Amino acid sequence: MKRAAVISLLALCAACKQQDPAVLIDMSGPFLVPANADKLHLEVVEWPGGNIIRGKDWCYNAVAGCDVLPAMPQGFSASVTIVESGSAHQHVKINVELMLGSTVVGLGSATTDFLPGQTVILLIPVTRPTF
Amino acid sequence: MVAVLLSLLLCAPAEPDRLANARSLVAAGKYADALVDLQAVSQMYGNTPREQAELFALRASALLGLPGSAEHRLDAVEALMQMYHVDPDGTALAHATDEAKALAQHLRTQRTLVLTDRIVTARSGRPLRIRARLAGVRIGEPLLFLDYSAQHGGEEPEYVRIPMEHLPAADVYEAWLRPGVGGVPGGGEHLLLYYIEAVDPGGIVLDSNGTARDPIRLTLSDTLPEAAGIAALDEGGRPAHPVLPPPPRPWYKRWGVLGTVAGVIVIGGTIALILSQPKPQPGQGNLGRLDLP
Numbered sequence: 017m018k019r020a021a022v023i024s025l026l027a028l029c030a031a032c033k034q035q036d037p038a039v040l041i042d043m044s045g046p047f048l049v050p051a052n053a054d055k056l057h058l059e060v061v062e063w064p065g066g067n068i069i070r071g072k073d074w075c076y077n078a079v080a081g082c083d084v085l086p087a088m089p090q091g092f093s094a095s096v097t098i099v100e101s102g103s104a105h106q107h108v109k110i111n112v113e114l115m116l117g118s119t120v121v122g123l124g125s126a127t128t129d130f131l132p133g134q135t136v137i138l139l140i141p142v143t144r145p146t147f
Numbered sequence: 148m149v150a151v152l153l154s155l156l157l158c159a160p161a162e163p164d165r166l167a168n169a170r171s172l173v174a175a176g177k178y179a180d181a182l183v184d185l186q187a188v189s190q191m192y193g194n195t196p197r198e199q200a201e202l203f204a205l206r207a208s209a210l211l212g213l214p215g216s217a218e219h220r221l222d223a224v225e226a227l228m229q230m231y232h233v234d235p236d237g238t239a240l241a242h243a244t245d246e247a248k249a250l251a252q253h254l255r256t257q258r259t260l261v262l263t264d265r266i267v268t269a270r271s272g273r274p275l276r277i278r279a280r281l282a283g284v285r286i287g288e289p290l291l292f293l294d295y296s297a298q299h300g301g302e303e304p305e306y307v308r309i310p311m312e313h314l315p316a317a318d319v320y321e322a323w324l325r326p327g328v329g330g331v332p333g334g335g336e337h338l339l340l341y342y343i344e345a346v347d348p349g350g351i352v353l354d355s356n357g358t359a360r361d362p363i364r365l366t367l368s369d370t371l372p373e374a375a376g377i378a379a380l381d382e383g384g385r386p387a388h389p390v391l392p393p394p395p396r397p398w399y400k401r402w403g404v405l406g407t408v409a410g411v412i413v414i415g416g417t418i419a420l421i422l423s424q425p426k427p428q429p430g431q432g433n434l435g436r437l438d439l440p
Contacts, residue, residue, distance in 0.1 A: 056434075058437070060437070060439060069439055069440065070437060070438075070439050070440065072437055074434055083434070083435070085432075085434075086432050088432055092432075093432055094432035094433070094434050095432065095433055095434065096434045096435065096436070096437055097435070097436045097437065098436075098437045098438075098439060099436055099437070099438050099439065100439050101438045101439065102438070102439055102440040103439075103440070105439060
């Protein structure tokens with residue numbers, strides 16, 4: 017009986033283990049892939065320090081080392097989940113760039129905090145740069 | 148004069164043992180003569196249950212020994228049923244013919260029999276338990292009823308009818324008569340008449356041990372059982388209901404098993420609850436997961 021209770025308690029505790037802190041980034045903007053944009057670049061930056069923690073590219077055209085960016089004929093709408101599985105980065109900034117060839121056609125940015133055991137949803141609108 | 152009277156008394160012919168005589172006549176194959184003797188014995192007052200059982204066994208033997216007729220066979224069947232009512236084990240068949248034994252065996256497998264240890268005397272003013280069991284063939288799940296009457300005087304008895312409770316563990320039926328309840332005398336000297344009837348679910352009487360016209364006679368007495376040294380079958384000195392040992396707890400009701408099952412249910416329910424929580428839904432273009440170092 018005692019053994020069963022202990023096992024039950026352990027299993028219960030295991031089931032209740034908190035998930036890693038995460039941020040679900042939901043990006044959207046008036047860009048047709050691949051007509052208006054064919055590459056997405058995303059950076060996670062330590063904030064306010066400014067050091068790049070992680071960066072990644074998605075390409076419509078197959079390129080070595082670049083994940084696939086699917087066609088989006090209705091407009092750009094994509095999501096990425098960033099999981100803090102290594103060292104803790106409490107406050108970060110997310111930079112998003114959309115490119116057509118080598119030209120930057122869309123930008124988006126937002127800062128957020130990782131919260132223990134939670135997935136924070138972050139909406140980043142991607143707009144044309146004004147420079 | 149006194150001497151003459153004494154000599155007359157001593158020389159008077161003794162009452163013949165007509166039961167023994169009937170037994171001899173049956174053994175000798177003189178069935179008609181045996182039936183006459185058996186009829187005479189049955190009308191005598193004070194036959195013990197053992198004598199009554201032997202009477203019925205010999206009567207059935209004699210009837211079956213007569214030239215065959217349906218009426219004789221029916222009477223023999225009736226006699227053997229009555230024998231079983233008085234002598235549930237059928238020990239009186241030791242004096243019966245082979246034909247009667249065979250018919251008795253046949254009845255035991257083809258008819259429903261209400262068997263009970265007939266109570267002759269019991270202490271008055273105490274709860275009384277009357278038990279019965281069924282033997283032979285069963286049609287459906289019969290109901291047993293106890294009809295009893297404790298009226299005084301020579302008036303026609305009015306019976307109170309109560310259902311007997313079935314105890315499946317021992318496969319017996321029992322009913323309790325409690326002093327002062329349902330016409331049962333609260334004490335004193337009384338004659339209690341009763342009989343037990345088995346009824347099938349459709350209401351048809353399957354068998355009756357005793358009848359309204361010829362009931363089992365039980366003497367309720369304050370003194371008779373002790374005075375006579377008779378082991379009365381009443382339960383007056385015992386608790387109102389027999390104390391039965393609790394049945395062993397089945398494995399699925401043990402705490403160890405129940406605890407484990409409950410633990411699994413709780414854990415499973417918690418996991419299911421966690422898994423069923425709505426997750427943030429990614430957008431149309433799910434680009435996957437990015438782990439930070």
